[in-house]
Amino acid sequence: MEAGRRMRGVSSAIAALSLSALLFAPHGGAVAQSYDESGGLGYRSLTPISRPVSRNDDQGIRLGQFVVHLGGGLATGFDSNVFFASQKSDLDSSFLFQLMPTLRIEPRNPRLLRIRSNAQLMWGLYTAENQQIQSQGGIELLADNSLQMGATGMVSFSLYDVVRRRITSPGYPGEETQDHLYHEVGAALALHPGGADRTSRLGFTAGLTGGYGNDRWNKELDLDAQLFLLGWTVKYHFFPLTAVYIRGGYQMVWYETRERTTFWDAEEVLPPLYQAFAGSPLINVNSSPLRLYGGLAGLLTHRVNVRLEGGYGFGFYEEEPSFEGWLGRAEVGLSISRRTHVLVGWERGFADSTFTNYYAFHRFFSQVKVDAAEWYFGGQASVELQQFAAVDPPVMETASGEIPLFNQSEREDPLLSATAFVAYNLTDWLRLSGYYTLRANLTRFVVTTFSGDGLEQYRSQGDYLKHQFFLATEFEY
Numbered sequence: 481m482e483a484g485r486r487m488r489g490v491s492s493a494i495a496a497l498s499l500s501a502l503l504f505a506p507h508g509g510a511v512a513q514s515y516d517e518s519g520g521l522g523y524r525s526l527t528p529i530s531r532p533v534s535r536n537d538d539q540g541i542r543l544g545q546f547v548v549h550l551g552g553g554l555a556t557g558f559d560s561n562v563f564f565a566s567q568k569s570d571l572d573s574s575f576l577f578q579l580m581p582t583l584r585i586e587p588r589n590p591r592l593l594r595i596r597s598n599a600q601l602m603w604g605l606y607t608a609e610n611q612q613i614q615s616q617g618g619i620e621l622l623a624d625n626s627l628q629m630g631a632t633g634m635v636s637f638s639l640y641d642v643v644r645r646r647i648t649s650p651g652y653p654g655e656e657t658q659d660h661l662y663h664e665v666g667a668a669l670a671l672h673p674g675g676a677d678r679t680s681r682l683g684f685t686a687g688l689t690g691g692y693g694n695d696r697w698n699k700e701l702d703l704d705a706q707l708f709l710l711g712w713t714v715k716y717h718f719f720p721l722t723a724v725y726i727r728g729g730y731q732m733v734w735y736e737t738r739e740r741t742t743f744w745d746a747e748e749v750l751p752p753l754y755q756a757f758a759g760s761p762l763i764n765v766n767s768s769p770l771r772l773y774g775g776l777a778g779l780l781t782h783r784v785n786v787r788l789e790g791g792y793g794f795g796f797y798e799e800e801p802s803f804e805g806w807l808g809r810a811e812v813g814l815s816i817s818r819r820t821h822v823l824v825g826w827e828r829g830f831a832d833s834t835f836t837n838y839y840a841f842h843r844f845f846s847q848v849k850v851d852a853a854e855w856y857f858g859g860q861a862s863v864e865l866q867q868f869a870a871v872d873p874p875v876m877e878t879a880s881g882e883i884p885l886f887n888q889s890e891r892e893d894p895l896l897s898a899t900a901f902v903a904y905n906l907t908d909w910l911r912l913s914g915y916y917t918l919r920a921n922l923t924r925f926v927v928t929t930f931s932g933d934g935l936e937q938y939r940s941q942g943d944y945l946k947h948q949f950f951l952a953t954e955f956e957y
Contacts, residue, residue: 525600731769785815846861
């Protein structure tokens, strides 16, 4: 009898923790391409240091009209909060190793046809003896490929393909991970008199981008989606490095599963909890969001650059609630010298949410980068307030009375994020680096997901504080 009671308690806790993972899972919106540039034309990295190790154009393996750069990195680090646990609970920390092979392909004479490829794998290994922590390791992937035709002419056409696989620990100790694979393919058509490479111009330019995205998550999260993406921009350069513009973005988001709270066996082990969410289930709602902007971007002086834009957005969710409201972004950058740049800004927008249909956000951010010959260092920080669409809290019936499962109907999550890095090139192909990241959620939102005979409640906190430190050796030929 006692053993059976303990097994029911364990099963109830598992059901509660699984539900917690759903409620505090990352939002299921696409990690979509920027509408301002096609995929593959920039440099992305799995680490905060967004610059290749190789700094010499003579390096690389020459294969016909292309140059192949092979590289890799080995890092050791520390994670202070592997499972994004609340500060009110015990934290699981661990040292870890990361191994990252890289491959870059660039054209030697990029006049008519440009093919670029950037591929990175990152294998992470946690060294803690705890098997649950060890299970959080795995392989992350970034593959960013593009083909551009007519870059030096008036009209160019580009194709891009981006693949990104992320591994994130769930919000509770366990051997599962939250795996996220996003794949996007698309095309871009651009009009740019004088060629796309011109850094200054006068007159009109325009661009149109279309893409298809496939968003895949853990099966039990039920967040898989398909996306159609369309973006457009028209600019008028009234100064060589300053333009006014209008731009827009339209998406169609189709989720493959509507209801997301039925995979766990709460109906058997915790009927009151199951009945509460049966009446107010977590659901995915398809949408066709539209965002329209107008603004100004470019240099005010030879040292100060700005971006000021305002717009309006529509969520167009198939079921209420749906977002409709103003959008905006403001940035001011200062080039202290040719190698030192500082940026501060603010943004308001909206995005999909796994908790309700959407959340609106205000984000303040800053960035600094210093390129001092062999030294390269900088950082970025942001403070964001996410305001979720209101919901009716589910109510669980127990012998002691009704228990609201949410402590508030209007959830707000204040998020903090910061990154700092420093890198030193020992040679043109070898670099030493170190970086630190901070992630925090200061929310007061609480979910009650377990009640044992009406005597004890299990409360799932969404707040967390996570520090990560890394030291790395990187090379690229």
